[in-house]
Amino acid sequence: MTNVDPSVAPTKTTCPYCGVGCGVIATPDGKGGATIAGDPEHPANFGRLCSKGSALGETLGLGERLLHPMIRCSNGKFEEVAWTDALDHVANRLQHIIAKYGPDSVGFYLSGQLLTEDYYVANKLMKGFIGTANVDTNSRLCMSSSVAGHRRAFGSDTVPGCYEDLDQADLLVLVGSNAAWCHPVLFQRMIANKQQRGARIVVIDPRQTETSGDADLFLGLKPGTDTALFSGLLTYLADSGALDHSYIDEHTSGFAEGLAKARSIAGSVAATALATGLAETDVATFFQMFAKTPRVVTLYSQGVNQSAQGTDKVNAIINCHLATGRIGKPGASPFSLTGQPNAMGGREVGGLANQLAAHMSFTPPDIDRVRRFWKAPHIATHEGLKAVQMFQAIGRGEIKALWVMGTNPAVSLPNADAVRAAMRKLDLLVISENVQSNDSINSGAHVLLPAHAWGEKSGTVTNSERRISRQRAFLTPPGQAKPDWWIMSEVAERLGYGAAFAYHSAADIFREHAELSAFENGGSRDFDIGAMASVADDEFDLMPPFMWPMPKGGSEAAPRFFAEGRYYTSDRKGHFIAPDVPMLRGAISEARPLRLNTGRIRDQWHTMTRTGLSPRLGQHLPEPYVEIHPADAAQADVVDGGYARLATDLGQCILKVVVSERQQRGMLFAPIHWSQENSASGRVGALVAPFTDPFSGQPENKATPVAIESVTFGQRGFVLSRRLMSFPKDVGWSRVAVTGGYGYLIASNLDVAAWRTFLSPQGEAGHIAEYEDAAHGVYRAAQFSGDRLEACVFIGPAKDIPSWDAVKTAFAAETISDEQRRLLLSGKSADGVANDGPVVCACFGVGRNAICGAIAEGSRTAAEIGAKLKAGTNCGSCIPELKRLIAQTGVAQPMEASAAS
Numbered sequence: 041m042t043n044v045d046p047s048v049a050p051t052k053t054t055c056p057y058c059g060v061g062c063g064v065i066a067t068p069d070g071k072g073g074a075t076i077a078g079d080p081e082h083p084a085n086f087g088r089l090c091s092k093g094s095a096l097g098e099t100l101g102l103g104e105r106l107l108h109p110m111i112r113c114s115n116g117k118f119e120e121v122a123w124t125d126a127l128d129h130v131a132n133r134l135q136h137i138i139a140k141y142g143p144d145s146v147g148f149y150l151s152g153q154l155l156t157e158d159y160y161v162a163n164k165l166m167k168g169f170i171g172t173a174n175v176d177t178n179s180r181l182c183m184s185s186s187v188a189g190h191r192r193a194f195g196s197d198t199v200p201g202c203y204e205d206l207d208q209a210d211l212l213v214l215v216g217s218n219a220a221w222c223h224p225v226l227f228q229r230m231i232a233n234k235q236q237r238g239a240r241i242v243v244i245d246p247r248q249t250e251t252s253g254d255a256d257l258f259l260g261l262k263p264g265t266d267t268a269l270f271s272g273l274l275t276y277l278a279d280s281g282a283l284d285h286s287y288i289d290e291h292t293s294g295f296a297e298g299l300a301k302a303r304s305i306a307g308s309v310a311a312t313a314l315a316t317g318l319a320e321t322d323v324a325t326f327f328q329m330f331a332k333t334p335r336v337v338t339l340y341s342q343g344v345n346q347s348a349q350g351t352d353k354v355n356a357i358i359n360c361h362l363a364t365g366r367i368g369k370p371g372a373s374p375f376s377l378t379g380q381p382n383a384m385g386g387r388e389v390g391g392l393a394n395q396l397a398a399h400m401s402f403t404p405p406d407i408d409r410v411r412r413f414w415k416a417p418h419i420a421t422h423e424g425l426k427a428v429q430m431f432q433a434i435g436r437g438e439i440k441a442l443w444v445m446g447t448n449p450a451v452s453l454p455n456a457d458a459v460r461a462a463m464r465k466l467d468l469l470v471i472s473e474n475v476q477s478n479d480s481i482n483s484g485a486h487v488l489l490p491a492h493a494w495g496e497k498s499g500t501v502t503n504s505e506r507r508i509s510r511q512r513a514f515l516t517p518p519g520q521a522k523p524d525w526w527i528m529s530e531v532a533e534r535l536g537y538g539a540a541f542a543y544h545s546a547a548d549i550f551r552e553h554a555e556l557s558a559f560e561n562g563g564s565r566d567f568d569i570g571a572m573a574s575v576a577d578d579e580f581d582l583m584p585p586f587m588w589p590m591p592k593g594g595s596e597a598a599p600r601f602f603a604e605g606r607y608y609t610s611d612r613k614g615h616f617i618a619p620d621v622p623m624l625r626g627a628i629s630e631a632r633p634l635r636l637n638t639g640r641i642r643d644q645w646h647t648m649t650r651t652g653l654s655p656r657l658g659q660h661l662p663e664p665y666v667e668i669h670p671a672d673a674a675q676a677d678v679v680d681g682g683y684a685r686l687a688t689d690l691g692q693c694i695l696k697v698v699v700s701e702r703q704q705r706g707m708l709f710a711p712i713h714w715s716q717e718n719s720a721s722g723r724v725g726a727l728v729a730p731f732t733d734p735f736s737g738q739p740e741n742k743a744t745p746v747a748i749e750s751v752t753f754g755q756r757g758f759v760l761s762r763r764l765m766s767f768p769k770d771v772g773w774s775r776v777a778v779t780g781g782y783g784y785l786i787a788s789n790l791d792v793a794a795w796r797t798f799l800s801p802q803g804e805a806g807h808i809a810e811y812e813d814a815a816h817g818v819y820r821a822a823q824f825s826g827d828r829l830e831a832c833v834f835i836g837p838a839k840d841i842p843s844w845d846a847v848k849t850a851f852a853a854e855t856i857s858d859e860q861r862r863l864l865l866s867g868k869s870a871d872g873v874a875n876d877g878p879v880v881c882a883c884f885g886v887g888r889n890a891i892c893g894a895i896a897e898g899s900r901t902a903a904e905i906g907a908k909l910k911a912g913t914n915c916g917s918c919i920p921e922l923k924r925l926i927a928q929t930g931v932a933q934p935m936e937a938s939a940a941s
Contacts, residue, residue: 048068051065060223062079063078063585064076074097076089088228091881104653109520111129112486134535143171148166150446152380157549163175176424181741187736193616194566194615195608197566201375209239210238210334210335211336212337213338213339215353216345216353221641222341247637248703257322261317267619271356272305272316291365336371341376342379349623351734351736369600388553389553394424402420409559440468446473448479450479454729455725455726473488494650498523498545498546507587508586525549546580558592571593626731632688635707636686639711639712642917645713655779658776663785671705673697683696684697688728690728695721720774753787755837757835757842758785759798759834761831818837827861884913
């Protein structure tokens with residue numbers, strides 16, 4: 041079956057990547073694809089899209105899709121089965137395991153990629169009917185420390201501000217946030233504010249990221265010392281007369297205790313500088329800027345959250361806003377930048393193991409309220425296991441059945457090798473997915489259930505500013521793919537709970553979700569969308585984006601909370617929280633002298649199951665890499681462009697080396713996106729220690745003790761193929777999407793003879809042309825089927841890496857000319873195709889060499905480069921790199937760059 045929709049009308053939907061929640065207009069092409077544009081009417085992005093969003097049309101193919109239910113047979117292979125058989129099998133196995141071991145022997149592991157309606161059904165089934173709260177989500181890995189900090193300070197998981205505050209603030213403080221790459225649409229609003237209103241930007245981060253390039257002040261603090269910095273700030277605000285005493289007195293509690301603890305951590309500018317490793321002048325400058333600027337927004341993201349002290353960091357930030365009354369006011373609030381598209385929607389329905397639906401908690405009144413609303417026969421009465429705890433319990437044999445939906449824990453969780461081993465112990469591992477293979481599926485899955493992908497899903501998501509938007513279907517689901525909520529409802533029926541899960545559409549679930557939010561609320565809970573509880577099906581289809589709260593009978597939602605107090609704590613006041621003295625978990629040593637920081641890169645998302653399909657997105661940073669300071673590189677004897685082995689107490693990886701002054705001494709940085717599916721040894725989750733925050737359960741992904749050593753590969757090159765390839769164990773490779781098939785960047789120590797048999801004839805593709813220079817370690821071969829290039833391998837000495845630009849052009853063509861065939865093994869193009877170098881602007885596919893050429897010809901600003909090449913004129917996430925190239929290049933000529941740069 042092909043993924044074809046007879047309708048080609050434009051459909052308004054929402055991007056499936058980060059928590060910005062950009063509106064998208066998708067226009068199907070009638071052939072299973074679609075053209076993508078930003079929605080100029082959506083208030084999250086006003087038509088802008090980042091590089092990932094603009095490339096969504098390149099990720100809609102069916103080549104990697106799971107299209108039918110599958111059950112693993114006794115021979116270890118999957119067999120296609122009917123939906124009824126798959127659902128019966130899952131229900132029967134769950135019933136058997138629950139009867140034998142009890143409900144707590146079952147776990148669900150969900151994803152911020154799910155729609156709110158899917159999340160709602162999963163939590164209702166587990167917490168209300170199976171009777172366990174062992175349902176958690178990969179959102180635990182990205183924003184749960186913000187949730188815990190909000191609940192401690194506000195009594196609820198409330199984001200007080202909105203995106204308009206980014207336009208209205210006079211000071212924007214970004215803490216642990218590389219927004220220029222990870223939230224580029226919002227970052228461009230901040231830059232516009234800086235340019236148009238003169239807002240100042242402070243960036244607080246151990247790394248000098250692309251975001252720091254636009255900062256008025258960069259604070260490169262020591263890892264783990266954010267709490268000390270903001271404790272010092274609170275002390276300074278008190279001592280310099282910058283407190284809002286009336287707000288503190290009327291609307292908060294615990295100030296004296298919070299201030300006393302802050303003084304004990306960092307009682308002066310000098311003490312703060314000593315604790316954070318910053319210069320006193322920089323600390324003093326930041327403190328003065330904050331104190332003297334009424335309109336300040338502090339934005340925090342993974343650098344704060346992904347920490348064993350993440351909740352304390354969040355509360356240390358919130359304390360400073362409570363103390364100055366800068367909360368819920370235009371241009372003034374603490375603001376959590378959410379990582380995933382529907383992390384907040386998951387929070388609304390109790391997606392975390394320590395929550396109940398509709399922002400309720402595991403207190404006796406809330407448990408009883410949810411029980412009565414759901415008519416739940418087996419309501420869970422206590423919190424479940426959080427993500428890291430859940431997989432540790434699987435490893436101990438306490439959880440026997442796990443259902444994973446839309447996520448890849450064998451890559452993304454810390455101590456990923458242990459996670460993979462634990463999954464293989466399960467009596468039942470069910471995975472609902474839209475890809476047929478990933479690291480988690482290959483970790484012992486018993487049942488695969490084909491779920492809708494973006495473009496086929498219909499429901500709602502909630503972005504970082506509490507705005508609920510529709511994701512709408514614009515493609516016909518392929519094969520037998522079904523909505524996640526339908527799959528779970530069918531299992532619920534087989535478990536005997538059909539009446540409570542008799543949903544016919546996502547709109548049915550949304551109405552119930554909205555009704556529960558208003559049930560016995562009366563203003564006692566922040567989350568209330570009761571006004572939407574009676575929305576008709578056609579109104580749901582046309583529903584415009586809206587912000588919560590939206591109570592019954594209420595007017596348009598107020599965009600901000602807490603300017604006049606009225607918190608959701610027991611005393612209705614905002615609570616100052618006294619943080620603990622900051623201390624990193626896991627000590628460095630002679631054997632592990634550095635600390636590993638992990639994070640995202642600009643053009644990839646999570647484990648690349650979607651973005652990895654886009655040839656455009658794969659050209660910016662095509663290989664897994666580690667970034668290291670020059671002094672540390674010299675000490676470890678690793679070189680820029682070479683390779684290194686990273687080792688922790690838990691695992692190891694081999695990554696390409698990038699030596700950079702922007703990296704702090706003693707720290708390494710490696711991206712999270714590569715897996716066993718797309719690289720030989722780039723799965724950095726296997727290195728990360730499973731230290732967790734005591735309040736949120738969020739793991740520490742930013743400071744694992746690590747060692748680094750050089751790895752030498754004598755050969756470098758590439759392979760292009762129409763089919764997936766496998767390589768010998770000692771060959772380093774990373775897979776990159778290319779037009780027409782798959783590209784592989786290669787590093788190895790094989791001798792030339794070992795590559796001669798690599799391209800074996802496949803059916804009609806029997807003609808192989810070869811070139812060999814064994815004396816110089818060069819081997820090149822191309823395999824043809826008629827006038828079409830089927831595969832090729834280019835291997836040479838590491839000091840002379842072949843470029844693949846011209847060869848990729850020939851590979852992308854349906855047929856190649858005699859002249860192209862004659863020149864192919866030279867790596868040159870018959871059409872004079874230039875070597876553009878690595879892509880800098882993914883939105884328009886502009887390479888580094890073209891940009892350096894424009895600079896050499898006189899372009900001296902990012903705007904001038906944009907006018908000439910369009911680079912940087914869409915999402916703007918490449919502008920920091922354009923500025924660096926301007927500074928570095930001067931009047932230099934265009935640079936030669938390899939495919940593996």
